[in-house]
Amino acid sequence: MTGPTQPERGLRAIPPGIWALGFVSLLMDVSSEMIHALLPVYLVTAMGASATVVGAIEGIAEATAAITKVFSGAVSDWLGRRKALAVIGYGLAALTKPVFPLASTIGWVVAARFVDRIGKGIRGAPRDALVADIAPPHLRGASFGLRQTLDTVGAFLGPGLAVVLMWVLADDFRAVFWVAVIPAALCVVVLVLGVHEPERPAGLRKVKAPLSFAEMARLGQAYWWITAAATVFTLARFSEAFLLLKAQAEGLAIALVPLVLVVMNVVYSLSAYPAGALSDRVNKVQVLAAGLALLIAADLVLAFVPTLAGVAIGVVLWGLHMGFTQGLLASLVAETSPPELRGTAFGVFNMLGGVALLVASLAAGLLWDTAGPGATFLAGAGVSLLALLLLAYLRRRLPELGAAGHGTSGGGGR
Incomplete structure (x- = not known):
C-alpha cells in the first residue's frame, strides 16, 4: 500500500x-x-x-x-x-x-x-x-x-x-x-x-459583538501571548527613518540616502517568501526567534561599527529580520485565532503594533538626541532580547504553538 x-x-x-x-x-x-x-x-x-x-x-x-x-x-x-x-x-x-x-x-x-x-x-x-x-x-x-x-x-x-x-x-x-x-x-x-471570497463554512458561528469582552476571551491565550510578544518586539523595531539618519551621520551623500530603504526592502522582499515557506515545515516560533536574533545582530552592528560598511551590513540584517518576522507574525495570528474572529484578531494585533511602533520611534528619537545613535541601537537590541526571552517562555508554556500542522483547522490555542 x-x-x-x-x-x-x-x-x-x-x-x-x-x-x-x-x-x-x-x-x-x-x-x-x-x-x-x-x-x-x-x-x-x-x-x-x-x-x-x-x-x-x-x-x-x-x-x-x-x-x-x-x-x-x-x-x-x-x-x-x-x-x-x-x-x-x-x-x-x-x-x-x-x-x-x-x-x-x-x-x-x-x-x-x-x-x-x-x-x-x-x-x-x-x-x-x-x-x-x-x-x-x-x-x-x-x-x-x-x-x-x-x-x-x-x-x-x-x-x-x-x-x-x-x-x-x-x-x-x-x-x-x-x-x-x-x-x-x-x-x-x-x-x-x-x-x-471563499464561501463561509457551514455551521461557522455568527459573531454579533466582535469587540465584546466575551469575544475577546474567545481569542484564547495563545493569540494573546503571540500579540504580547509581537508588541514587545515592535517596541524594539523603531522607524526605519533612523537607518537613514545613521547612514547620513556616517557620511553617505544626502542624494544617496534613499538607497538605504531600497536595499532594506530588496532584502526584505527576497527573504519573506522563503521564511514563510520554511515556517510551514518547521516550528514557526523558532523561525520567529531567528528573526529576532537577526534584529539584535543588526542593532549591535549599527551601534558598534561606525562606518558606511557597518551601516550596509546593519541594513541588510534589518531587511532579513523583517522578512523572517512580519509575514510569520501574521501567519501565527491566523493560526491562533478562531476563523470567525480573524478580522478582529488582526485588527487588535495591528493596532497594538501601531501604538508600539509610535512609542518606540518617539523613544528612539529622544535617545538619539540625548545619548547618540549608539545608545538608540543598543536600546533596540536590549528590548529585542527581552522579546526573545518572552518567546522562549512561550515556547515552554505552549510547546505545540507554531508546530508544523498545528492549528490547521483555524483557531488553535483557544
Missing part, C-alpha cells in the same frame, strides 16, 4: 487569490510610495510647510490607520465577509491619489493623507483575514510570505520610479503624482476581478 499523499507545496500550489492579493498590495504600494517618497520635500519646498507640520501630518495619518484597523476587522467578522471592506479600503485610497496633484493648499494635502490612511485602516485587517481564509492550512506561512514579498517589491519600486520620473520630468512633482494615480486604479480593478 502506498502512504498518504503529501500536500502540494511551492509557489504553484499557492491559490490564485493569494497571488491577486499580493499584486493588489504591490500596485497600491507603488502608487503610495511614489507620493510619500516626495511628499515631505514637496510640502516644505513647494507649499511652505514646516518640518513640524510634516511630522504632525504623518503622526496623525498613522495613528488614524492603526485605530481604524480594529473596527474594520470587527466589522468584517460581524458581516462574515471580508472582500467588500477590502474594496472600500483600497478604493478610498485610490480616490485620494488625484487630490495630491490637484491640491492648492496644505489643508487639501492633509485631508487626502487622512482619508488615504483611513482607507489603509479599513482594508488591513479584512485583507489579512481574507489571506488566512483563502490559504490552505499547510501553506499559511508561504501565503503570508508571498503577499508580504509582493507588497515589499512595491515599497522599493515606488520610490525608485519616483526618482526616475523626477529626473525625466525635470522635478515636476505634480506630474509624478498624476502618474501615481494609474497603479492605484489598477489595484482596485485587480481586487474586484481577481479575488473571489
Whole structure:
C-alpha cells in the first residue's frame, strides 16, 4: 500500500487569490510610495510647510490607520465577509491619489493623507483575514510570505520610479503624482476581478459583538501571548527613518540616502517568501526567534561599527529580520485565532503594533538626541532580547504553538 499523499507545496500550489492579493498590495504600494517618497520635500519646498507640520501630518495619518484597523476587522467578522471592506479600503485610497496633484493648499494635502490612511485602516485587517481564509492550512506561512514579498517589491519600486520620473520630468512633482494615480486604479480593478471570497463554512458561528469582552476571551491565550510578544518586539523595531539618519551621520551623500530603504526592502522582499515557506515545515516560533536574533545582530552592528560598511551590513540584517518576522507574525495570528474572529484578531494585533511602533520611534528619537545613535541601537537590541526571552517562555508554556500542522483547522490555542 502506498502512504498518504503529501500536500502540494511551492509557489504553484499557492491559490490564485493569494497571488491577486499580493499584486493588489504591490500596485497600491507603488502608487503610495511614489507620493510619500516626495511628499515631505514637496510640502516644505513647494507649499511652505514646516518640518513640524510634516511630522504632525504623518503622526496623525498613522495613528488614524492603526485605530481604524480594529473596527474594520470587527466589522468584517460581524458581516462574515471580508472582500467588500477590502474594496472600500483600497478604493478610498485610490480616490485620494488625484487630490495630491490637484491640491492648492496644505489643508487639501492633509485631508487626502487622512482619508488615504483611513482607507489603509479599513482594508488591513479584512485583507489579512481574507489571506488566512483563502490559504490552505499547510501553506499559511508561504501565503503570508508571498503577499508580504509582493507588497515589499512595491515599497522599493515606488520610490525608485519616483526618482526616475523626477529626473525625466525635470522635478515636476505634480506630474509624478498624476502618474501615481494609474497603479492605484489598477489595484482596485485587480481586487474586484481577481479575488473571489471563499464561501463561509457551514455551521461557522455568527459573531454579533466582535469587540465584546466575551469575544475577546474567545481569542484564547495563545493569540494573546503571540500579540504580547509581537508588541514587545515592535517596541524594539523603531522607524526605519533612523537607518537613514545613521547612514547620513556616517557620511553617505544626502542624494544617496534613499538607497538605504531600497536595499532594506530588496532584502526584505527576497527573504519573506522563503521564511514563510520554511515556517510551514518547521516550528514557526523558532523561525520567529531567528528573526529576532537577526534584529539584535543588526542593532549591535549599527551601534558598534561606525562606518558606511557597518551601516550596509546593519541594513541588510534589518531587511532579513523583517522578512523572517512580519509575514510569520501574521501567519501565527491566523493560526491562533478562531476563523470567525480573524478580522478582529488582526485588527487588535495591528493596532497594538501601531501604538508600539509610535512609542518606540518617539523613544528612539529622544535617545538619539540625548545619548547618540549608539545608545538608540543598543536600546533596540536590549528590548529585542527581552522579546526573545518572552518567546522562549512561550515556547515552554505552549510547546505545540507554531508546530508544523498545528492549528490547521483555524483557531488553535483557544
